[in-house]
Amino acid sequence: MVLDFLLPSPPKSWSGDKFHAKITTPTKATVEPVGRHFLAHARRHIHSRTFSEDEK
Amino acid sequence: METVIGINFGSTNSSIAVLAPNGHFNVIANADGERMIPSVVGFSNDEEVSGTQALQQVVRNPKNTLQGFRKLIGKKFEEVKASSDVTHPDIVSKDGIPAYKVTFKEQEHIFTVPEIVTKHLKHVHEEAEAYLGNKVTGAVLAVPTYFTEHQREVLAKSAADAGINVLQTIKEPVAAALAYNFGQNPTKGDAQDKTALVLDMGASSFDVTVLSVRSGIYTILETAHDEALGGEAFTDELVQLVAQEFKKKTKVDVSGNKKALLKIRTAAEITKKQLARSASAPCSVESVAEGLDYHASINRLRFELAATKLFAKCNALIEHILEKAQLTAGAIDEILLVGGATRMPKFQSRIRDIFPETPMRLDQESDEAIAVGCAAQASLIAGFEKEDIAASTKENITVAPHTVKPIGVTGPNDEFFTIIPSHTPLPAKRVFEFGQAADGQTEVYFALYEGEQDPLPPKKEKVEKVDIGSDDEEEEEEEDLPVKPTYHKTTLLAEVVLKELPAGAKAGTLKIEATVQVDASGKTIITLREKKSGKQVRAESA
Ligand SMILES: Nc1ncnc2c1ncn2[C@@H]1O[C@H](COP(=O)(O)OP(=O)(O)OP(=O)(O)O)[C@@H](O)[C@H]1O
Numbered sequence: 374m375v376l377d378f379l380l381p382s383p384p385k386s387w388s389g390d391k392f393h394a395k396i397t398t399p400t401k402a403t404v405e406p407v408g409r410h411f412l413a414h415a416r417r418h419i420h421s422r423t424f425s426e427d428e429k
Numbered sequence: 430m431e432t433v434i435g436i437n438f439g440s441t442n443s444s445i446a447v448l449a450p451n452g453h454f455n456v457i458a459n460a461d462g463e464r465m466i467p468s469v470v471g472f473s474n475d476e477e478v479s480g481t482q483a484l485q486q487v488v489r490n491p492k493n494t495l496q497g498f499r500k501l502i503g504k505k506f507e508e509v510k511a512s513s514d515v516t517h518p519d520i521v522s523k524d525g526i527p528a529y530k531v532t533f534k535e536q537e538h539i540f541t542v543p544e545i546v547t548k549h550l551k552h553v554h555e556e557a558e559a560y561l562g563n564k565v566t567g568a569v570l571a572v573p574t575y576f577t578e579h580q581r582e583v584l585a586k587s588a589a590d591a592g593i594n595v596l597q598t599i600k601e602p603v604a605a606a607l608a609y610n611f612g613q614n615p616t617k618g619d620a621q622d623k624t625a626l627v628l629d630m631g632a633s634s635f636d637v638t639v640l641s642v643r644s645g646i647y648t649i650l651e652t653a654h655d656e657a658l659g660g661e662a663f664t665d666e667l668v669q670l671v672a673q674e675f676k677k678k679t680k681v682d683v684s685g686n687k688k689a690l691l692k693i694r695t696a697a698e699i700t701k702k703q704l705a706r707s708a709s710a711p712c713s714v715e716s717v718a719e720g721l722d723y724h725a726s727i728n729r730l731r732f733e734l735a736a737t738k739l740f741a742k743c744n745a746l747i748e749h750i751l752e753k754a755q756l757t758a759g760a761i762d763e764i765l766l767v768g769g770a771t772r773m774p775k776f777q778s779r780i781r782d783i784f785p786e787t788p789m790r791l792d793q794e795s796d797e798a799i800a801v802g803c804a805a806q807a808s809l810i811a812g813f814e815k816e817d818i819a820a821s822t823k824e825n826i827t828v829a830p831h832t833v834k835p836i837g838v839t840g841p842n843d844e845f846f847t848i849i850p851s852h853t854p855l856p857a858k859r860v861f862e863f864g865q866a867a868d869g870q871t872e873v874y875f876a877l878y879e880g881e882q883d884p885l886p887p888k889k890e891k892v893e894k895v896d897i898g899s900d901d902e903e904e905e906e907e908e909d910l911p912v913k914p915t916y917h918k919t920t921l922l923a924e925v926v927l928k929e930l931p932a933g934a935k936a937g938t939l940k941i942e943a944t945v946q947v948d949a950s951g952k953t954i955i956t957l958r959e960k961k962s963g964k965q966v967r968a969e970s971a
């Protein structure tokens with residue numbers, strides 16, 4: 374997806390790449406075990422692969 | 430050769446679908462061309478009958494015609510309200526579970542609910558093999574969302590006893606979503622993160638499900654169902670209407686006459702279906718009572734008026750589920766119609782009152798969607814080992830952390846663009862592309878935020894429109910479209926700058942790919958890469 378806005382130059386406030394906060398703690402929910410993409414998810418899980426390994 | 434099928438075992442109708450050589454899914458028809466197999470088992474003299482044949486004897490032999498047994502699967506006898514009378518078979522307890530007492534071969538027989546389910550599914554399975562001309566090697570079955578694990582197991586056991594190799598049982602609205610191919614083709618550039626409202630009105634209940642899809646994976650956000658709101662309830666309204674007219678014409682009151690009402694109901698069911706297609710339809714019942722017939726034409730508008738309350742209740746259930754899911758009507762991207770009774774034009778037009786412009790999917794025959802979705806899943810897993818299929822449905826695989834808030838970026842006017850929405854199962858990865866803002870700009874700044882939904886504009890008091898079918902088009906007021914939810918940034922998660930971009934590029938011409946990944950623990954990784962030079966920068970959270 375191409376977002377229809379453009380990346381600016383760094384603002385004055387920027388002082389080096391930095392993570393300021395973590396995302397809100399994820400909650401557990403059940404995904405439905407159907408479809409191609411779930412199967413890929415299950416395979417990744419079963420073989421504890423990461424995304425980049427899976428794409429090879 | 431693997432031949433796998435999808436089975437929709439509804440409380441009223443069952444259907445079977447299979448992947449055809451042309452890549453489409455076909456719903457199997459029997460020798461008479463019927464695609465729906467009534468979920469009915471009957472006993473007539475010394476013959477056991479199924480499906481259409483069994484349904485045909487219901488008026489003549491109601492005590493030995495068994496319907497609605499799916500509802501009783503996995504239930505204890507005490508939990509079952511047995512309405513035993515002249516038009517219903519006797520239900521007794523056998524080892525604490527409900528069983529039917531029927532007369533067969535001039536003897537009384539007791540068949541438990543699982544035994545009847547087995548007989549029915551065996552018939553369904555045989556129809557599939559007769560149509561396909563070869564052995565069926567496996568099947569995926571659909572179950573309602575409210576089925577307990579125990580009910581699923583009892584159903585799977587009954588199916589196994591019928592000789593069916595059950596590969597998996599999946600939830601009905603999820604099967605329907607697969608049939609509609611809802612969000613199943615995500616690409617690197619378009620994850621198809623969407624939310625659907627699945628409306629399934631079968632014969633005996635109205636089941637509503639809010640389903641989100643994130644990169645092809647489904648999560649049910651909310652479900653609700655009402656067992657007083659099914660196609661049968663609508664047929665009942667028509668039965669009342671006919672009974673009243675019959676009384677007016679003949680002075681014979683059939684309101685307490687169960688046999689007469691059963692006859693009317695059989696005719697009214699046909700009339701109701703025809704009314705979905707035409708503005709009026711005939712209704713004929715021979716010898717309703719005291720040898721008197723009923724023949725009339727029924728107007729669709731009259732039927733709709735008689736069922737006004739039921740239609741209103743459907744909408745109320747939808748409003749209720751949206752509220753429970755904390756979603757606005759505008760947050761629903763697609764409406765998927767499932768179940769035969771959603772064919773009623775008034776049902777659809779009333780849904781339009783809540784969702785004036787939301788795409789309403791009708792590209793599947795609504796009562797076939799579940800079977801088609803089951804067949805799609807069956808063909809997907811056909812080649813797998815049974816242990817692997819079972820392993821993939823275990824909690825350690827299906828229970829996943831999900832994002833709580835949307836993660837995204839902000840534009841020049843501070844508007845929030847979602848990259849990873851809430852309710853996204855983790856790990857997740859999204860890839861977006863941006864240009865650079867100014868000519869000759871050699872550094873780009875990327876800030877990632879968490880967002881929160883903006884407060885909704887206050888609801889206007891709705892003036893209840895009295896629907897009398899007036900064709901006063903001019904008075905039609907401008908509809909308020911449901912607002913798509915918007916978001917604002919709340920927490921700055923990270924700032925990253927990609928430097929040393931190729932010099933002298935015109936604004937917007939560089940292609941900068943931003944990859945945002947969140948792993949199962951919530952750890953976030955950002956990668957920015959300028960595509961031509963391959964220049965990149967990476968940052969990750971603690
Ligand atoms: N054209 C139509 N117009 C109105 N109602 C229809 C039409 N076609 C089918 N129906 C109704 O749909 C219902 C059957 O739908 P469906 O086959 O989806 O039910 P089911 O899945 O067996 O039942 P349930 O979901 O309650 O278990 C019946 O009540 C029938 O009258």
Ligand SMILES: [Mg+2]
Binds near residue numbers: 439440629630631632
């Ligand atoms: Mg159904």
